[in-house]
Amino acid sequence: MIERARVMTEDTISQIATPHGAGGIGIIRVSGEDALGVARRVFRPAAGGTLGDMAPYTARYGHIVAADGTVIDECILLYMRAPHSYTGEDTAELQCHGGAVVLREVLLRTWEAGARPAEAGEFTKRAFLHGRLDLARAESVMELIAAKSTRAAHAARERLAGAFSHAVTDIRTQILGAVAHIEAGIDFPEDDIPAASAEHLAAEIDAASAAVRRLLAGADTGRILRDGVKTVIVGRPNVGKSSLLNALLGMERAIVTDVPGTTRDIIEEEISVAGIPLRLLDTAGLRAAEDAVEQIGVARTEQHLTDAELILAVFDASEPLTAEDHALLARLSAAAADIIILCSKEDRPSVLSAEDFAAVAAPVLRISAQEGTGLDALREEIAAHIVQREGDLSDGALPNKEREIEALRRAEAHLAAAAETLAADLGTDFVSIDLRAAYDALGEILGETVDTDLIDRIFSEFCIGK
Numbered sequence: 001m002i003e004r005a006r007v008m009t010e011d012t013i014s015q016i017a018t019p020h021g022a023g024g025i026g027i028i029r030v031s032g033e034d035a036l037g038v039a040r041r042v043f044r045p046a047a048g049g050t051l052g053d054m055a056p057y058t059a060r061y062g063h064i065v066a067a068d069g070t071v072i073d074e075c076i077l078l079y080m081r082a083p084h085s086y087t088g089e090d091t092a093e094l095q096c097h098g099g100a101v102v103l104r105e106v107l108l109r110t111w112e113a114g115a116r117p118a119e120a121g122e123f124t125k126r127a128f129l130h131g132r133l134d135l136a137r138a139e140s141v142m143e144l145i146a147a148k149s150t151r152a153a154h155a156a157r158e159r160l161a162g163a164f165s166h167a168v169t170d171i172r173t174q175i176l177g178a179v180a181h182i183e184a185g186i187d188f189p190e191d192d193i194p195a196a197s198a199e200h201l202a203a204e205i206d207a208a209s210a211a212v213r214r215l216l217a218g219a220d221t222g223r224i225l226r227d228g229v230k231t232v233i234v235g236r237p238n239v240g241k242s243s244l245l246n247a248l249l250g251m252e253r254a255i256v257t258d259v260p261g262t263t264r265d266i267i268e269e270e271i272s273v274a275g276i277p278l279r280l281l282d283t284a285g286l287r288a289a290e291d292a293v294e295q296i297g298v299a300r301t302e303q304h305l306t307d308a309e310l311i312l313a314v315f316d317a318s319e320p321l322t323a324e325d326h327a328l329l330a331r332l333s334a335a336a337a338d339i340i341i342l343c344s345k346e347d348r349p350s351v352l353s354a355e356d357f358a359a360v361a362a363p364v365l366r367i368s369a370q371e372g373t374g375l376d377a378l379r380e381e382i383a384a385h386i387v388q389r390e391g392d393l394s395d396g397a398l399p400n401k402e403r404e405i406e407a408l409r410r411a412e413a414h415l416a417a418a419a420e421t422l423a424a425d426l427g428t429d430f431v432s433i434d435l436r437a438a439y440d441a442l443g444e445i446l447g448e449t450v451d452t453d454l455i456d457r458i459f460s461e462f463c464i465g466k
């Protein structure tokens with residue numbers, strides 16, 4: 001177990017904090033007891049003199065100089081004094097020109113001057129260890145950085161501000177109240193609490209339990225905001241699936257990730273529709289495949305259809321439905337996901353109508369990826385489906401990680417056990433044990449009761465310089 005806020009930071013770390021590549025300005029962050037010392041060694045104020053006892057949250061203009069005194073770059077130095085900084089430690093920021101080579105040179109200079117390279121996530125890890133951020137809030141820093149849509153960013157921002165952590169803390173406080181209630185009653189004869197107190201206690205446990213369940217109910221939404229709605233584009237070959245993907249990407253491209261594979265494999269992209277992140281998968285055409293590679297592609301498509309949250313089924317409106325189209329419609333009528341049927345190639349004379357799709361309960365939209373028609377209506381329809389399924393997606397008080405969901409489930413189980421033990425009159429000591437277990441499970445979410453290895457693992461997934 002770690003003891004937060006009691007961690008001594010004997011070493012001073014530094015790293016480039018801005019994105020790598022060319023930028024207007026690049027920042028090197030130096031954090032730790034000797035941050036100002038490192039700054040003194042590498043930075044020469046233009047106004048002359050020394051940095052002396054630089055006042056916190058002030059800046060100086062000057063130059064980064066090599067050990068032999070030659071100038072490496074022009075720089076603005078910003079100084080923050082512990083505990084009033086992001087990490088909670090003394091911090092010096094060297095704001096230099098944002099070139100990859102320049103920043104590397106300045107970074108090496110800080111290492112030469114006594115700092116050591118910061119590991120991935122180490123600044124935020126220090127913020128956590130100094131008690132400035134709990135674990136859920138610290139993780140939301142990376143979620144904010146990685147957010148691919150406005151709503152995802154909003155949710156991450158709320159988590160960073162503590163919306164989720166406060167909800168968890170409130171439940172812990174409630175549970176602690178119930179424990180205090182029992183412990184006050186422990187002096188009662190025969191370890192028994194009066195009926196009125198037992199009733200009150202049962203109500204407290206119930207309330208905590210209901211609050212945990214409310215958080216769990218938001219897990220799906222939390223995950224969607226983090227990972228995106230899994231949306232699968234299906235249809236037989238050449239109906240315009242890829243054109244649709246490209247048209248949607250062209251309009252609202254966020255971050256593009258091509259999952260490598262054969263041409264018959266699945267292409268995955270991330271887009272934002274009405275601020276909601278979508279994981280969009282363009283699948284191999286569904287048909288009776290002849291060769292082995294294509295069969296694998298079709299099998300994967302089947303798998304993705306099974307766990308899709310939204311299916312965009314594409315049909316070529318310029319041709320009558322084929323046997324493959326009918327097979328797909330039959331498959332869709334059994335799908336659990338929301339479905340939107342798209343009649344593509346609307347720029348050509350259309351031979352399909354809504355009656356052709358009567359077997360599937362889904363809206364039918366007409367689009368032309370070529371001409372860009374119908375795409376706005378499609379985005380509105382997608383947004384409407386998601387809002388209907390998930391409600392308001394802007395709440396940051398949602399669990400969004402397996403680790404959090406699992407801890408909430410355990411807390412719920414311990415609270416249920418506490419309620420049962422109480423109802424069965426098995427002795428208040430046992431109720432108290434269950435309540436403490438629920439309290440600790442919730443504490444794991446905040447990083448209060450987790451081991452060092454887990455903490456290290458979580459922060460090592462952060463980016464360098466964060």
Ligand SMILES: Nc1nc2c(c(=O)[nH]1)N(C=O)[C@@H](CNc1ccc(C(=O)N[C@@H](CCC(=O)O)C(=O)O)cc1)CN2
Pocket residue numbers: 080083084085086093
């Ligand atoms: N230059 C710079 N910009 C940045 C960061 C940074 O580290 N450096 N941040 C890094 O992610 C974010 C801001 N996060 C921060 C959080 C707390 C403090 C801080 O010094 N807090 C003190 C002082 C508060 C005050 O003066 O009112 C405190 O809370 O005690 C600084 C940055 C975004 N912008």
